[in-house]
Amino acid sequence: MQPAPDRLSDRRFAAIAHFVEGSVGIKLPPSKRIMVEGRLRRRVRALGLSGLDDYAAHLFDRGALGAEAEHLVDCVTTNKTDFFREPAHFDFLRGTAVPRLVGQRTDRTLKVWSSASSIGAEAYTIAMVLQDMVAAGARFHFSVLGTDVSRPVLEQARAAVYAEAMVEPVPAAMRQRYLMPSRAAGDARVRIVPELRRLVQFHSLNLMDPSYPFDRDVDVIFCRNVLIYFDAPTQAAVVERLAGHLRPGGYLILGHSESMAGNGLPGLTSILPTIYRREA
Incomplete structure (x- = not known):
């Protein structure tokens, strides 16, 4: 007779889903239950617990929820990211947003924020695009901020080391300029060059927080595939x-599956299906 599979009870799954939604806003409907259980089993093994029910008891009955909260959220958060994902947005950044923003003022320092940066692919893509413009003669300076709720993925972002397969979407000329291959034999990884890493900073941020401790004169904010x-x-x-962190005339860029999220909000004008501009 086969042993019963290691599963969460309905009550325990509901408790975990309620906590995650309250903490970081992510909804975990019953359709996500198998995915959640699969990810939590890795955490069960790391803690040396007997199974998912023991893990739930560890959280809710033995008082470990506070200490375990970050690990729990990290387990169930999807950190899907790619270099040059939705490339039309980077074409807009290069061809429209930056020329307009730089042309509007004498201060030629641009601030761009990747607000759900995961392991850093989006933030470094932004930096590559902007640095290429500067190298081609555009006269501005820039900084890129990447934020995420998960500290482990932020550590990966700061390390800036990626599998070669992951950077395949990066154009060949940019790969040559901005990526350093590993010198170790058999190590199929690359690292972002230090000149680019210096232009990108990463900080922890929960988008559910009532306020964000960052500048309110940001030129472009990317918030894609998290809403x-x-x-x-x-x-x-x-x-x-x-939007409250954008300077007048700044742009908010959403993911294609989230294009309606900014509609109807005061001060934002839709200029393309996924791109909004903050009015004065």
Whole structure:
């Protein structure tokens, strides 16, 4: 007779889903249950517990939820990211946003924020695009901020080391300029060059926080492929908070599956299906 599979009870899954949604806004409907259980089993093994039910008891009955919260959220958070994902957005950054923003003022320092940066692919893509413009003669300086709720992925972002397969979407000329192959035999990884790493900073941020401790004169904010995990009221609240950090004329760029999230919010004008501009 086969042993019963290691599963969470309905009550325990509901408790975990309630905690995650309250902490970081991510909804975990019953359809995500198998995915959640699969990811939590790795954490069960790391803690040396007997199974998922023991893990739930560890959280809710034995008082470990506070200490374990970050690991729990990290387990169930999807950190899918790619270099040059949705490339039309980077074409817009290069061809429209930067020329307009630089042309509007004498201060030629641009601030760009990747607000759900995961392991850093989006933030470093932004930096590559901007640095290429500077190398081609555009007259501006820039800095890139990357934020995420998961500290482990931020550590990966700061390390800036990626598998060669992951950087395949990076154009060949940019790979030559901005990526250093490992010198170790058999190590199929690359690292972002230090000149580019110096232009990108990473900090921890929970988008569910009521305020964000960052500058309010940001030129472009990317918030892509994270709002889909929030309900509509949370989406609107996050977009409104982010928009409050844009300078007048600045741009908010959402993912294609989130293109409606900014509609109807005061001060934002839709200029393309996924791109909004903050009015004065």
